[in-house]
Amino acid sequence: MNSVSAILLQSVPVQNVLGENALWHPLLQRFYWVDIEAGRMHWLSADLCQVHQLALPERIGSFGVLNVAADAPFQFVLALASGFALYHPHTGALRWLARPERHIRGNRFNDGRTDRQGRFWAGSMVEIQFQTSQCGALYQLNRQGQAVRHLRQLQISNGLCWSLDGRRMYHADSPRHQIWQYEFCTAQATLSQPRLFANFAENASPDGATVDAEDHVWTALWGTSTVVRLNPQGQVDLTLTLPVSQPSSVAIGGEHGDLLFITTSRLGLNARQLAEQPAAGDLFIYQLSRPLAVPESVCHLEPDWLAEPVCQDMPVL
Template identity: 45%
Template sequence: MSRFTLLHEVACQNRLGEGVQWNERDQSVWWTDIQSSLIYRFTPATEQLTSWPTPERIGCFAFSSSDSRLLVAAATGIAWLTLETGELEWLARPEQAIRGNRMNDGRVDRQGRFWAGGMVEENNAAQQSTALYSFDGSDIHCHLSGLTISNALCWSRDGTHLYHADSPTGKIMQYPFDPVAGRISGAGRVFVAVEFGLEPDGACIDSEDCLWNALWGSGQVRRYSPDGQQLAALDLPFSQPTCVAFGGPDLSWLIVTSARQGLDEAALDRQPRAGNLLIYQTDIRGLPEPCFK
């Protein structure tokens, strides 16, 4: 049975906190508030919170092994972001022409490629959809299409399986993955199907190859075994957890972002900590987050 002790709470009251990850180099937690166009950094050792405005909403981002800038999936595409100036250097904009779509969840695979999927925010055309993409430093590749809200992207410990959810379906899918070629190599299967009305959001894999998922609408983060059995559930003080990551000096901290978006005044009265970032001590360790290469 997993144990959780709350270590830190950052009262940031994000509209839509997302994309959280631990930066080993500066021993800090980084994340984005998508709807407020802000990147955050929290340093637990000093309890210092820093934020930077961004010229577009940032769905997710990655640290680079060779560049001080962030590689970001901004609303209209993938770019390098210089935090100090807010300058974007565009690399690929695969859905810029689709009115109502924006980039959403993503992360770096075990070989150092950056992946990001989109989201249909507003339907402006019949059967409007989005897709899941990867960027290898020179080219953009499309891997899954016909999506509505791309989420829960992560890879098994050995990198031979890719996990992904089209959130409104309520299903986390597992796909065989070729880590050398950087592509899905076979048909997917349903890994987890959640209760009606709930939506899988951000996910990560721990050192025991189990998947952790922030389950939007449930007020929980859930842990699943490699064969899809629920092993644990962490009850949270808000209904809309959005993303999870492991961090801390030995990667035994579970970090959770959340959202206030869509909650009316009555709901916010019941859950005033909605939008905050929580850091829990656990008895489980995560895996290092890869950098873009």
């Protein structure tokens, strides 16, 4: 298969502080993302021109789409700064499920995604280091709404995605400048056999990622102005250069499955840097040379999802 090409179609001047969690909504067929620092969820109109937004009760790291009817009391599962919650964007209804790191001062939840079997995962990050032993972790929200810990000793959990068959999980701890691959048990949601998938330069921090219809991994490389596509062996197949230094997450969608959406950030840039890259924080949309979208998985929860959750631990790697 020849390598894919991508041409910038348009940029949307949203000026997010920290745009993240790019996601093509599989049920509503429209593009969603968040601004973590502003605590807002955004989405685009069908013509990709008009931006809608709503404020959330906390800063938000990531979210997933619930597999529910249109009249259900909740439509999304959120990884807010302090934990997991159910949410309805129109009524504002919110129901906390689990807050497993609420006691850790300086941590917040970050990147998340729903696996191929409909389980929502999200990891935490050390935002402010108060203790030398402080670290983040990766959690899976099981069907009863319980937070199950799988990885620990993380600094910034990021880049979560799964292979097409769901048997390999990709994950990055951004400050390590690496993406790791795990064998993933689809029945038990357990991880094994970690191995290095891709290694990047010291200035390149892998951020949000997704897997396309040819089982290639796309990831935003924070700090490098680039988004790369990696083949299943971890080799770079395509490099896109953006006019901003901090691309943050990627998604593939659109009516024909051939649009690449890239969120970016203004976080931490000084006045000179902002003057040099005035589009920092904007959304970029690329036209791909062929359809590569994979339908985003929706999150399944049991009927007793509103029961008071208990945070559990799994054997961790």
